[in-house]
Amino acid sequence: MTAPSISIPGRVEARHSRGLWRxxxxxxxxxxxxxxxxxxxxxxxxAAVLAPLIAPFGPIEGKLVDxxxxxxxxxLFGTDLQGRDEFSRILFGAQVSLQVGVVSVFxxxxxxxxxxxxxxxxxxxxxxxxxxxxxxxxxxxxxLLAIAIVAWLGRGLPQIMLAVAMTNVPLFARLLRGSLLxxxxxxxxxxxxxxxxxxxRLLMRHMLPNALTPVIVAATLALATAIIDVAGLGxxxxxxxxxxxxxxxxxxxxxxxxxxxxxxxxxxxxLAIVITAVGFNLFGDGLRxxxxxxxxx
Amino acid sequence: MGxxxxxxxxxxxxxxxxxxxxxxxxxxxxxxxxxRAILGQHATAATVASLRETLGLDKPLWEQYLLYMGxxxxxxxxxxxxxxxxxxxxxxxxxxxTVELTIAALLVAVGFGITLGRLAARHPQTWTDxxxxxxxxxxxxxxxxVLGLTxxxxxxxxxxxxxxxxxxxxxxxIPTVTNFMLVDTLLAGRPEAFVNALKHLVLPAxxxxxxxxxxITRITRASVLDVANEDYVRTARAKGxxxxxxxxxxxxxxxxxxxxxxxxxxVGGLLAGAVITExxxxxxxxxxxxxxxxxxxxxxxxxxxxxxxxxxFLIVNLAVDIGYAFLNPRIRYT
Numbered sequence: 001m002t003a004p005s006i007s008i009p010g011r012v013e014a015r016h017s018r019g020l021w022r023x024x025x026x027x028x029x030x031x032x033x034x035x036x037x038x039x040x041x042x043x044x045x046x047a048a049v050l051a052p053l054i055a056p057f058g059p060i061e062g063k064l065v066d067x068x069x070x071x072x073x074x075x076l077f078g079t080d081l082q083g084r085d086e087f088s089r090i091l092f093g094a095q096v097s098l099q100v101g102v103v104s105v106f107x108x109x110x111x112x113x114x115x116x117x118x119x120x121x122x123x124x125x126x127x128x129x130x131x132x133x134x135x136x137x138x139x140x141x142x143x144l145l146a147i148a149i150v151a152w153l154g155r156g157l158p159q160i161m162l163a164v165a166m167t168n169v170p171l172f173a174r175l176l177r178g179s180l181l182x183x184x185x186x187x188x189x190x191x192x193x194x195x196x197x198x199x200x201r202l203l204m205r206h207m208l209p210n211a212l213t214p215v216i217v218a219a220t221l222a223l224a225t226a227i228i229d230v231a232g233l234g235x236x237x238x239x240x241x242x243x244x245x246x247x248x249x250x251x252x253x254x255x256x257x258x259x260x261x262x263x264x265x266x267x268x269x270x271l272a273i274v275i276t277a278v279g280f281n282l283f284g285d286g287l288r289x290x291x292x293x294x295x296x297x
Numbered sequence: 298m299g300x301x302x303x304x305x306x307x308x309x310x311x312x313x314x315x316x317x318x319x320x321x322x323x324x325x326x327x328x329x330x331x332x333r334a335i336l337g338q339h340a341t342a343a344t345v346a347s348l349r350e351t352l353g354l355d356k357p358l359w360e361q362y363l364l365y366m367g368x369x370x371x372x373x374x375x376x377x378x379x380x381x382x383x384x385x386x387x388x389x390x391x392x393x394x395t396v397e398l399t400i401a402a403l404l405v406a407v408g409f410g411i412t413l414g415r416l417a418a419r420h421p422q423t424w425t426d427x428x429x430x431x432x433x434x435x436x437x438x439x440x441x442x443v444l445g446l447t448x449x450x451x452x453x454x455x456x457x458x459x460x461x462x463x464x465x466x467x468x469x470x471i472p473t474v475t476n477f478m479l480v481d482t483l484l485a486g487r488p489e490a491f492v493n494a495l496k497h498l499v500l501p502a503x504x505x506x507x508x509x510x511x512x513i514t515r516i517t518r519a520s521v522l523d524v525a526n527e528d529y530v531r532t533a534r535a536k537g538x539x540x541x542x543x544x545x546x547x548x549x550x551x552x553x554x555x556x557x558x559x560x561x562x563x564v565g566g567l568l569a570g571a572v573i574t575e576x577x578x579x580x581x582x583x584x585x586x587x588x589x590x591x592x593x594x595x596x597x598x599x600x601x602x603x604x605x606x607x608x609x610f611l612i613v614n615l616a617v618d619i620g621y622a623f624l625n626p627r628i629r630y631t
Contacts, residue, residue, distance in 0.1 A: 136315040139607040141569030144587070148603055151591040152323050228440045232573055235442045236588055252442060256577075263450050270443035277438035 020213070020291070027290035034286020040279030048094035055088035059246040068262050077268040081254065086265060089246040090272050096240065096247045097276065100161055101226040105219055107165035112172025113215070119173070120180025120211075121203050127177070134170045142167040143232055150238040157240055164229050168222050175218055179211035186210075213291050220284035224277040231273050248273050302619055309611050316607050317369070320600050321362050374605070375597035377590075384601040387586065393476035394464060394582035398505060398574065399567045401498050405506035406513055407560055413510075414517025414556075415549075421522060429514060436511025441570050445504035445577040452500060462579035465494045505574040509563035516559045520552040527551075554625055561617030565610050 062084030069079040077086035119127040149163035192206050234249025248269045255265035332348045349355045374384040417429035453461040464478045469490045482490040533547045572584035590598035
């Protein structure tokens with residue numbers, strides 16, 4: 001007669017302790033859509049970084065005699081109203097989108113994160129007060145908030161970054177607060193607290209690392225939205241102060257008058273925005289599914 | 298339930314007050330002088346001073362804020378510095394345009410979103426599912442202005458099927474009654490004008506509805522798949538119910554809840570998206586008006602219109618929450 005099998009929790013634990021991120025990385029490598037997303041993001045990053053090296057023309061260099069030329073060998077994506085090479089401008093436009101997108105999401109993450117972490121750590125009145133501030137921000141629909149900020153602070157890259165960041169603040173604040181509030185009562189946090197860990201140590205060592213996963217996923221997806229919002233501001237005429245700057249949204253708005261004569265001036269910048277957004281969305285979704293294996297596609 | 302509604306309504310008051318302070322501070326603390334915007338750069342110091350007095354700009358800020366709140370309480374949202382028309386009146390004439398567009402976009406999003414989501418969930422992991430997933434991915438990733446311009450190019454410029462912009466052919470001269478073009482054309486008894494207005498509505502509604510369409514598709518698919526794996530669905534099949542009945546009574550009834558919540562949440566996003574959509578399609582609504590106010594530096598219009606927008610946004614979200622509580626008996630009003 002064989003002895004009944006007994007599962008030993010310790011051993012099971014040991015087998016699974018490869019680490020959340022290593023596990024997730026492994027799953028990510030087998031996640032087709034995420035890899036496609038990664039490839040598209042790489043394309044975008046390469047365009048931004050290598051723009052000065054691979055662009056055949058400068059972003060503001062053009063001759064009026066060459067204007068509104070359809071795509072040819074000399075000008076892969078054609079030329080715009082000022083005779084500037086559209087392909088080169090799209091490459092340089094990636095720099096603006098990358099810079100503004102990353103900085104604005106980071107700013108939103110820091111501001112929202114601070115609000116959310118404070119609210120989620122202290123709870124009670126502090127939480128109630130901070131969440132009312134977030135409610136005020138949430139009460140203004142995203143792009144309108146961004147438009148208002150740029151309209152008042154004036155046009156400029158820092159203003160655009162702040163504007164797009166502000167639209168992300170409520171998202172990150174609520175996300176982090178929610179996770180932290182749930183974690184406050186988790187067994188391992190209660191254990192650490194009862195061992196006399198300070199509030200700061202509890203937050204930094206025990207709670208934050210466990211609350212970050214959804215935040216990282218949200219940040220990846222927010223990059224897609226941020227890049228679309230930046231282009232949206234440009235499209236509404238609230239782009240970079242120098243109208244010559246190669247910015248995808250501004251390029252589109254300049255071309256709307258030539259929808260009939262030069263539709264390629266709409267398609268190529270539009271395609272650039274879509275490819276980048278698809279990249280971040282695919283990768284973000286893949287990341288979410290890899291970090292949380294319980295989620296099934 | 299009654300208590301819950303009252304508590305939510307009371308909770309909205311501090312948010313509105315906070316919002317009014319933020320907007321007030323924006324207009325008054327930041328660079329730029331409304332009097333200069335009204336009078337231009339060449340006005341004499343005396344005219345500027347007298348206008349400042351008329352507008353109450355010479356008083357201390359807190360007093361100005363209280364005056365502003367007093368005005369709001371009386372329903373006076375100020376006047377445009379560009380044409381001196383009352384903001385509230387201007388808002389009310391344009392708001393029906395935005396509502397018409399938003400409702401049309403919501404119909405597109407809900408109609409196609411739920412159909413596509415159910416279709417994908419019925420055939421998971423097949424090419425149908427894949428195609429639907431791609432459509433919803435594109436819906437989320439294509440900005441309204443890119444989709445709008447692309448639709449304009451193919452369906453209006455190239456094929457000439459639909460009009461490029463505007464709410465109706467101006468030659469039709471429809472008398473304005475409600476400012477809802479579809480209603481006004483019917484009130485005028487002009488079916489050909491109704492069709493014309495409807496045609497003008499199609500492209501903007503698709504462009505604006507694309508993002509909610511994608512989100513509703515995803516949620517419907519996930520929700521239906523979730524419910525379809527429940528034990529009681531297997532039981533229903535096992536006892537020999539027709540697939541139609543299983544789908545209608547056992548799956549969809551339970552899958553509705555998350556879908557309705559998400560639909561409600563989209564309304565706010567649609568109002569925001571209307572700003573861009575109206576600009577592309579020269580649609581005479583509130584969004585386009587705000588964008589024009591911004592380029593004209595029409596301070597009071599910006600301040601008040603954003604406040605009204607936010608107010609509507611809050612009301613809509615509140616209605617969604619209450620509707621959700623009503624639909625879901627399991628929710629606790631705590």
